[in-house]
Amino acid sequence: MEVRRIDVRDDEECARAYDVIVASKGHERPWVEPPSLAETLVEWRHVDEAEPMEMWGAYDGLDLVGVATLWLPMTDNTTMTWADVEVAPDRRRRGAGGALVDRLVERAREEGRVTLLVEFHVPPDSESHGYRRFAERHGFTLGSTEIVRHLELPVDESLLARLAEQARPRWEDAYRLETHVDGVPDHLVESLCQVMNQLAVDAPTGEIEFEEESLTPARYHEHLDVAKAQARVRLTTVAVQQDSGRVAAYTDLVLPSGAPGIAWQWGTLVQREHRGHRLGMALKVENLRRLQRDHPERRRVVTGNSDTNSWMVSINEELGFHVVELCAAYQRRL
Numbered sequence: 037m038e039v040r041r042i043d044v045r046d047d048e049e050c051a052r053a054y055d056v057i058v059a060s061k062g063h064e065r066p067w068v069e070p071p072s073l074a075e076t077l078v079e080w081r082h083v084d085e086a087e088p089m090e091m092w093g094a095y096d097g098l099d100l101v102g103v104a105t106l107w108l109p110m111t112d113n114t115t116m117t118w119a120d121v122e123v124a125p126d127r128r129r130r131g132a133g134g135a136l137v138d139r140l141v142e143r144a145r146e147e148g149r150v151t152l153l154v155e156f157h158v159p160p161d162s163e164s165h166g167y168r169r170f171a172e173r174h175g176f177t178l179g180s181t182e183i184v185r186h187l188e189l190p191v192d193e194s195l196l197a198r199l200a201e202q203a204r205p206r207w208e209d210a211y212r213l214e215t216h217v218d219g220v221p222d223h224l225v226e227s228l229c230q231v232m233n234q235l236a237v238d239a240p241t242g243e244i245e246f247e248e249e250s251l252t253p254a255r256y257h258e259h260l261d262v263a264k265a266q267a268r269v270r271l272t273t274v275a276v277q278q279d280s281g282r283v284a285a286y287t288d289l290v291l292p293s294g295a296p297g298i299a300w301q302w303g304t305l306v307q308r309e310h311r312g313h314r315l316g317m318a319l320k321v322e323n324l325r326r327l328q329r330d331h332p333e334r335r336r337v338v339t340g341n342s343d344t345n346s347w348m349v350s351i352n353e354e355l356g357f358h359v360v361e362l363c364a365a366y367q368r369r370l
């Protein structure tokens with residue numbers, strides 16, 4: 037087994053790496069709808085100075101059998117690094133995964149990182165699943181568990197109307213809701229970034245301690261440019277505080293172009309001083325209504341929440357989300 041760097045400019049190599057990752061992520065998970073190769077390539081080839089990425093391949097002779105991806109945050113959480121390890125299902129248990137983890141650990145140490153984080157999906161009630169055993173055998177310990185839920189669309193409009201009307205009296209005097217497609221207007225970007233930067237510290241993440249993120253307006257625009265090149269649509273509903281004109285809360289849905297049946301729920305956050313006005317529910321309902329109205333081809337929303345995030349989970353349950361699997365995050369101290 038040989039491990040070497042994958043050249044992200046090499047079309048053929050990238051297509052092979054994509055096939056390995058898709059096969060691995062889809063193994064025993066028939067509901068997975070991966071983004072297309074085209075949109076994946078845009079991401080791989082975009083050089084993000086704030087979080088450079090590198091990919092390593094495990095080769096059995098000429099065959100690429102496993103892929104590890106490593107992200108190195110440079111502007112926040114700089115003692116950490118996060119990674120993904122995927123081995124083709126028919127090539128497992130022959131050392132590829134172990135060889136990739138060894139290389140990741142070596143690279144993380146070279147970069148002076150002290151924590152290596154990985155995430156993978158397992159069925160609910162899977163305490164001794166092979167992926168967990170693999171991680172534990174390599175010195176990782178469980179850091180946090182997210183429960184992944186799906187919402188089948190369309191949600192009944194009468195339910196959405198009822199939830200929206202229940203929430204409205206609690207927020208309407210002090211805030212207004214706005215939904216924006218592919219990014220918020222310039223005058224809201226700075227305050228939106230501030231709210232988004234809180235997500236890593238405010239969302240429960242178990243044993244893993246994140247610092248506040250450092251998204252700037254420039255980087256926000258860079259992300260929008262990447263999404264545009266990927267032909268993705270992003271629906272953002274924000275609550276703007278009327279007095280200050282600043283974003284107090286947001287929620288994002290992202291529609292991958294190569295997986296036309298799904299929408300990913302990305303972040304949702306209400307700033308601490310603005311909690312208690314049912315803004316979380318109001319935002320989610322508003323964004324969902326826009327999704328259903330403008331994108332009827334989307335049949336499902338996919339979301340993940342910490343098992344301890346009772347506030348967000350109860351909103352999702354009211355909307356009709358159901359549990360599908362777990363996303364377990366493991367960390368290793370280097």
Ligand SMILES: CC(C)(COP(=O)(O)OP(=O)(O)OC[C@H]1O[C@@H](n2cnc3c(N)ncnc32)[C@H](O)[C@@H]1OP(=O)(O)O)[C@@H](O)C(=O)NCCC(=O)NCCS
Binds near residue numbers: 061120121131157171
């Ligand atoms: C987990 C994964 C990366 C392992 O890849 P792999 O190439 O099979 O790993 P290795 O051959 O190096 O396995 C090393 C050891 O891990 C343990 N292990 C790996 N897969 C296992 C399984 N399904 N059940 C039990 N133990 C397992 C075993 O101890 C194994 O040694 P052994 O085969 O001598 O018993 C692979 O199953 C995969 O791609 N899973 C999906 C993504 C994922 O979970 N990534 C984990 C990130 S840490």
